[in-house]
Amino acid sequence: MDIFLQQIINGIVLGSVYALVALGYTMVYGILGLINFAHGEVVMIGAMVALAVINALSGTALPGPVIVLLGLMVAMPTCMALGYGIERIAYRPLRHAPRLAALITAIGVSIVLQNSAMIIWGRQYITFPPLLPSKPHFVAGAAISDLQIFIVLLAALIMVGLLFLVHRTRLGRAMRATAQNAEVAGLMGVNINTIISITFIVGSALAAVAGLMVSGYYGLAHYYMGFSLGLKAFTAAVLGGIGNLGGAMLGGLLLGIIESLGAGYIGQLTGGFLGSNYQDVFAFFVLILVLVFRPSGLLGERIAERA
Amino acid sequence: MNLLEVRDLKVSYGGINAVKGIDLDVGEGELVALIGSNGAGKSTTLKAICGLLLHVGGEVRYQGNSIKRLPSYQLVRRGMALIPEGRGIFGRLTVEENLEMGAYCRASYKNELEHVYGLFPRLKERRVQTAGTLSGGEQQMLAIGRGLMSRPKLLLLDEPSMGLAPLMVSKIFETILSIAREGVTLLLVEQNAKLALEACHKAYVMDGGLIILSGPARELLGNPRVREAYLGE
Numbered sequence A: 001m002d003i004f005l006q007q008i009i010n011g012i013v014l015g016s017v018y019a020l021v022a023l024g025y026t027m028v029y030g031i032l033g034l035i036n037f038a039h040g041e042v043v044m045i046g047a048m049v050a051l052a053v054i055n056a057l058s059g060t061a062l063p064g065p066v067i068v069l070l071g072l073m074v075a076m077p078t079c080m081a082l083g084y085g086i087e088r089i090a091y092r093p094l095r096h097a098p099r100l101a102a103l104i105t106a107i108g109v110s111i112v113l114q115n116s117a118m119i120i121w122g123r124q125y126i127t128f129p130p131l132l133p134s135k136p137h138f139v140a141g142a143a144i145s146d147l148q149i150f151i152v153l154l155a156a157l158i159m160v161g162l163l164f165l166v167h168r169t170r171l172g173r174a175m176r177a178t179a180q181n182a183e184v185a186g187l188m189g190v191n192i193n194t195i196i197s198i199t200f201i202v203g204s205a206l207a208a209v210a211g212l213m214v215s216g217y218y219g220l221a222h223y224y225m226g227f228s229l230g231l232k233a234f235t236a237a238v239l240g241g242i243g244n245l246g247g248a249m250l251g252g253l254l255l256g257i258i259e260s261l262g263a264g265y266i267g268q269l270t271g272g273f274l275g276s277n278y279q280d281v282f283a284f285f286v287l288i289l290v291l292v293f294r295p296s297g298l299l300g301e302r303i304a305e306r307a
Numbered sequence B: 001m002n003l004l005e006v007r008d009l010k011v012s013y014g015g016i017n018a019v020k021g022i023d024l025d026v027g028e029g030e031l032v033a034l035i036g037s038n039g040a041g042k043s044t045t046l047k048a049i050c051g052l053l054l055h056v057g058g059e060v061r062y063q064g065n066s067i068k069r070l071p072s073y074q075l076v077r078r079g080m081a082l083i084p085e086g087r088g089i090f091g092r093l094t095v096e097e098n099l100e101m102g103a104y105c106r107a108s109y110k111n112e113l114e115h116v117y118g119l120f121p122r123l124k125e126r127r128v129q130t131a132g133t134l135s136g137g138e139q140q141m142l143a144i145g146r147g148l149m150s151r152p153k154l155l156l157l158d159e160p161s162m163g164l165a166p167l168m169v170s171k172i173f174e175t176i177l178s179i180a181r182e183g184v185t186l187l188l189v190e191q192n193a194k195l196a197l198e199a200c201h202k203a204y205v206m207d208g209g210l211i212i213l214s215g216p217a218r219e220l221l222g223n224p225r226v227r228e229a230y231l232g233e
Helices: A003-032 A039-057 A064-094 A099-120 A146-168 A169-181 A182-187 A190-220 A227-242 A245-269 A277-293 B044-051 B095-102 B110-118 B123-124 B136-148 B166-181 B193-199 B219-222 B224-230
Strands: A134-140 A143-146 B002-013 B016-027 B030-037 B054-063 B080-083 B154-158 B185-190 B202-205 B210-216
Touching: A003 A146, A003 A190, A003 A227, A039 A064, A039 A099, A039 A190, A039 A227, A039 B210, A064 A099, A064 A190, A099 A227, A143 A146, A143 A182, A143 B095, A146 A169, A146 A190, A169 A182, A169 A190, A169 B095, A169 B136, A169 B154, A190 A227, A227 A245, A227 A277, A227 B016, A227 B136, A245 A277, B002 B044, B002 B095, B002 B185, B016 B030, B016 B044, B016 B185, B016 B202, B030 B095, B030 B166, B030 B193, B044 B154, B044 B185, B044 B193, B080 B136, B095 B136, B110 B123, B110 B136, B123 B136, B136 B154, B136 B166, B166 B185, B166 B193, B185 B193, B185 B224, B193 B219, B193 B224, B210 B219, B219 B224
Parallel strands: B030 B185, B030 B202, B080 B154, B154 B185
Antiparallel strands: A134 A143, B002 B016, B002 B054, B202 B210
16 A cells, blocks of 8 residues: 555545634634634534534434434534634623733633533543445555545535635625724724624634544544644644635645654654654644744735835 | 714823814815824824724714714714725725725625726726735725725715825825715815815814814915914915
8 A cells, every 4th residue: 555645645634624623713813813722622512512413313214424414514503603602702802902811711711612521521532433434445555435535525615615705705805804904894884793703603614514524534522632633723724824714725734744644654764763643743843843934824925015 | 954063072092182172063065174283183083983982072973963882884884984094905905805895885886986996097907906016196096985985975084195295195185176076075184284275165273182273274274373383384
């Protein structure tokens, strides 16, 4: 089996999920200048809610894909409501407070969500029942499953939809205007609070999809999963240039590929000293490199606005 | 009835009283100037009228109704538009997207777009360019064009001549006069007192947060105090 091709495929799948989560970070950052550290936990809640529904229905006669879809249809509105609520309750009262206050609040929200999930679903891993076909296809010596193909296609579709929303609709125009100058956008008649709410709701909907994807892909979910996933997606957003939608997509894919290749080759590179369980190291190594050498990210060059 | 009435407007930021109780009237169809030196409180007055500031005392009425507690995004629906100081264009949006933002509250804006492009053919040439790449004068045209896209009854202009070359300043003022001739009521904040007084019907002179003089612009042009303090004579 061709390790290189296999790891590229795995990386693209993983990267698609990172990209969906990274978009949530970058959209909120673009509009509020806030790093919503609770976003990873929204992904976790999405996975947990979807799995709760899926496990409840998995004994019934419904076909597997329908059950998974029902799980998503419950998880998505739940996350959207959660995202809206987080902004409304935790961030809006701090809109004019120093940035550090909002950042600490984001960490606080994240702890609250994590602990709530632990109380509701317990500390154990929750497994994803085998509802989806997992027979792999072989392409040039590398295996790829239907689920993997589906994840990549769905993520691509969602990203195209998001780009269309942001760049081709009146709402998207208002979002971009608000991101650049909220006060002036308000003078144009844009209700800034509505735009901010919509941004959180859209980002959280993507988080729900990503949560389901990642739990389906790894076959499990856990109350703690949002932390490292969130941190990696944040890294992806910074890598691409935070605040930039295309950057989040590119950063997500690149990070997924770097991580997979790293995990695939780390054993060989270190003569067996480090194993693939060190795969998380790569994301943070990338984060450090980006912060040192290109803090604005790959696509994050800001056009200086003339006075 | 006046379109805009300001009564005993007071604004303070962080313990500093920037505006200390002023009265202002802008009648329908009038072109009114608010002049004064840097830091006199002119821009603060405009911002307070538009609901952009907290801690505002006094009363602001538009078409007879108080608008003091109204969030700024509702003003444009009522026919009021502010062209902010420093132009406030959206630099990463295209010229046309900036204009479309001006018409955010309108269902259709084809005629308005044609009207603005007629007024500023330069903007039409650059419609797909990002607005941040425009020159200062073009950005001011864009800011004015964007303000007109909502078809305002009352247009508030904050320092339209700031940072522009003399030729561009006179072009901008010509445009302001033609907008006024179309029946739009204008309140113009300007540091360039001479230009403003020559263009407007009525003017208020502001200093230290207070209105120190007001009256027909022609009279103020002849006022020795104005000539000495603001016209550099």
